[in-house]
Structure formats: structure tokens, C-alpha cells
Amino acid sequence: MRIAHLSDSHINLKYHPQHLPRLRRALEHALERNYADHIIITGDLTSNADARDLRTVRRLFESLGIMKSSKLTVVVGNHDIFGGPHLADDVLSYPGHCQRLDYAEKLAIFQDTFAELFSDTITMSREGYPFLKRVQDVCLMGFNSIAEHSAVKNPVGSNGLITDEAQEQARALSQHHAWRSAGSRIVLLHHHTFRPKDVSHLEVADGFSQSGIAARLEQWTLKLYGKRQLFKFLKFAGVDIVLHGHIHFTGAYLRDGIQCLNGAGAVYPVFRGGGYFYNRIELEGTSRECSAIRVDKKVIVPIPENNTVVMANR
Template identity: 35%
Template sequence: MERPFTIAHLSDLHISLDHSRHNIKKTRSLIEYCLRQGADHIVITGDITANGEKKEFEATRKIFRNYGLLDCRKLSLLCGNHDVYGGVHRAEEILSFPKRCKTTDYDRKMREFREYFHEVFDSSEQNGSGISFPFVKVFGSVAIIGANSIARYSRVKNPIGSNGEVDDKQFERMRRTLMAEHLKEKRKLVLIHHHFNKILSNGSERTNSVWDAVERQTMKLRGKKRLLQLFAASSVDLVLHGHVHRNHEYMRKGIRFLNAGGSILGDNSAFNVAFIRVTPAGVQTMLRKLPQPAATQPTEPLLNSANPLVVSEAA
């Protein structure tokens, strides 16, 4: 019988050398913890850097290299909106940020991302020559399918780069991939940066606030409906994402989602890792909360979908 396959899911590391330097230390701790726990594979679903800068990618690459993770069998990565457009980290950057997004060379940034971490993509199965997304990696009975949800700049639809989209061409490749005969009997795990649940504020005083409305308009994944239909039609077992800085699991239209966006930017000082264990019987998820001593922290079963639509943190 095939042994269980364990995936550690991290997201939104927001690696920076100028601010939030502690994110580097936290990332190292999380990776060490994942490896100590015997993870077979680590996935990081985007916003790997805070500002999409060369020095941040180089620092991140160095971390991965030091842990022997620059290997497509050990690590899967997605690009997040921060990796392409950067983010606002100081008050004085707010006004200039839309211009930065507008002048970002999207294709160049995507190409650079792939080049920085080429070992992680090189041997993954591509659905067409030279195409990065969706990528497919097969580990025995498990198939990992990585999609790119980072939308191009649009003055109306994506003015600050944080909205998502899977465009028509990639959607068609995803459809062919997910419906492919050789993946039919596999457990299918889809990786994507953006979330599928609605941003609400849990009935708190912030409901209907201007900020909520802004958040809703700038945190959207467009075209969710057709993706959900595709996931259902192709029997996707679990969708892993980030973008919203919270760790939780929820259901949407019968599809199971796991958000690891709170890996290091979640509540207070806690940092988290989600483990996905795939066995012939099914797909189990567990959230491990650090910090230390990690070994004494309790394991919490996820799948707490009593109120799956409550999300309020910014990405």
C-alpha cells in the first residue's frame, strides 16, 4: 500500500530586507519545522516577497537553497500580487502606488519570478511547451496543479494590482489538465494565490464601512464561478491558497479550500503551518501553531467551516 504523502502549506511570507525583517527569521523557523515534521513537499502559494524586489528574491532563494529546497520534487511556488506589483509599506507610497502598478512590466516580472526559482519549475509537467501555468507535479497518487491568478493591471478592474484572474487561455489549459485521463484517478490539489470566499467582517461594526467596500473591490478573484464549476467537474480534492492573511479551511460550492495566508502574518505573534496528509482513504488537514516549543503545541483539526465566509484581513 502506498505510504501517506504529507504536504506542508505556507503562504504570504512577505520577505523583506527593509522592513519586517523578522519575516525572514519566521520563514526559516517554519521551514525547519516542516522538515522536522517530515513533510514530503512544501507549497508556498504566493506573496513570497513584500515588494517584488531583486534583493528580496535573492534572499528568499538563499533560504530555499540552504534547506535544499531548490528542487521541484521538494517545493512548489506560486507568484503573488506582491511579487509582481509590490506593496505599500509607508504612508508616502500610497499616492504613487497605482502608478507603480500601471507601469509594471507584468510579463517581465512573471518571467523573472520563474527564473529566480527555475529549479522548482524546471521538471514540472507543462501543458504545452514553454508555458509555466498551470504546472503539474505528480507524486504517486497525488497531483499538484499550480495556477497563476495574478491579474494584469487595469485602471478599472485592477488599479492596485491585488485583484485576481485566471485568463481565458490559462483557464482552457487548466480545463485540459484537470480533465486529463492520466490524472483521473489522482487526488487533485490545486494551488492558487487568491481566495474564493467573500470578504465580510463577521457582523462586526466594520460591516458596510467604506474600507470594507474598498477591500471588496481590490481583493477580488474574477471568474470564480467557472473555476468552481471546473473544480467540481474534475473532482478536485482541495484548493490551497493565501492572499488573505489568515489560516482556515472552508467549503465553497462543495469544494474544499485551505487558506494558509496567516503563516507568518496572521494574528498577533503566532505563526502557523498547515499540513495536508493524503492517504488512500482521503485528504486530511491539520493546522500546527508555533511558536516554540513547537513540539508541545497542539494539533488542531481544520475543516471548521461553520462560518466559512468570514474573512477580514487585508492581503
């Protein structure tokens, strides 16, 4: 089975009109070349949690024939719930917006917009996460990693958390036949799971040194709380691959022996001039091949087993 993974398309017709054709181009690239039997998008499908933008994304999926569970899996991102400041004026009012926002309602709008994609998921939770989805020999486990607003720990909605309750449910799901009998087990979440040292090997497009990227990422206040505990669970559950987005580059790294791929450089890469990449994962029996595919040029970068040579939108 071949999976195309991308993330963070940040569709917003008002402030980022260029993102819609870029998303279409990346999806068509994967579909027309038969690079993918299944597509995974790990959150921030929209930039401003606007219901009209969500419907625009839905219509794009429909027009490409992938608005079905067997073809496409999505998980929610922080921008799909909290949106984001798009003008300088917004920056001051944005924390108040995050505080007042009805998280459950926003999540429900996202889930309803893409309801078909969750039609055959296995879940114990009313909100729909965590879930299992079996696609052929592969079992996916999708998480909602978006932390609720907190004046101290999550003032602008960008930090992540997998709650204790969700981890408990995930533990129970990992005993399910669909998970245990799968040839490959893949976890999907929006937030990145790396520490700076996990990505210090990445080369980047815009002239930053290798240590530069780590320092730059460390400065950002975007983080997933409780990563160490999460990885304990991932090892317990026999996870083969983690797919995520949130920090806008494409790159691969290992953490605790688990292959992790960031797919967030396909539409809105932070390292300008580096091109637009999505990840491709080819799974057959126990063999696995990962590569990063550049959409705007004919470039395929194989990701070696030890992840020593990888790129970040180079």
C-alpha cells in the same frame, strides 16, 4: 503523503526584516518534525517584487535542502509582481508604478529564480501557468491568479483573475494522465476563493465577532474575478482541495463541497496576537486529514470534515 502549506511570507529585508526568520522557523518546524514530505507556498513570497529578496528566499530554500521540485512547489503572488506600497509616500505613486510595470518581465524573474521547482511541470503556456506537477500519488495544478493592471478593475495590482485562456488550458490539462490517475488532486493559486458567507464561521484572535470578520473581509478591495466560473471548472476537474493565501489568516472552509484552505497566517498574520499557523494535509489512499499547526506553541488544531470548527489565528 504529508503536505505543509503556507503562504504570504512577504520577505523584504528593508521593511519586514522579521519575516525571514519567521519563514525559516515555519519551514524548519515542518521539516524537522517530519510533518511534510512536500511543501507548498501559494504566493507573495516577497513583499516588494525585489529580485534581491527573491534570491534571499531562494538561498533559504537551498539551505533547508528543499530547492527541488520533488520537495517544494510555489506559485506567484501579486506582491511578487507588483510589489506594494511600504511608506505613506508610496501610496500616492503606487498606482502609477503598477501601470508602468512590465508584468511579463517581473513574472519571468520570479519563474527564473525558482526554475528548478518548475523543471518537471507539465504546461502548455510559455509563462509556465497553469501547470501540473505530479508528486507521488498527488497531482498539483498551479495557477497564476495575478490580474494584469487595469485602471478600473485592478488599479493597484491586488485583484485576481484566471484568464479564459488559462481556464481553457487547465481544462485540457485535466484530461492528462498525470491528473486523471492521481489519488488526490490539489489546486494552488494565490487569491482567496471565499465569499464572506463561506468564512462567517471563522473565529478570530483579536476580538472581532464572527460576523465581523466577514464584514471586514468584504470591505477589502482584494478580489478574484470569475470565482463562480472557476468553481464550475474545479468541480468538472474533480478537484479535492484548493490551497491559497492572499488574505492573511489561517482558516478552512468548504465551497461547493471542495475543501479550501488559506495558509496565509504562518509569517505575517493580520490578526495580531493569534500566533503563526501553517496547514498540514495528510493524504493516504482516499483518506484525508487536515490540521492547522501553530509554529510558536505546541498547538495542533484538527480541521473536521464539515469545517464547523476552524480558527483564524486564534
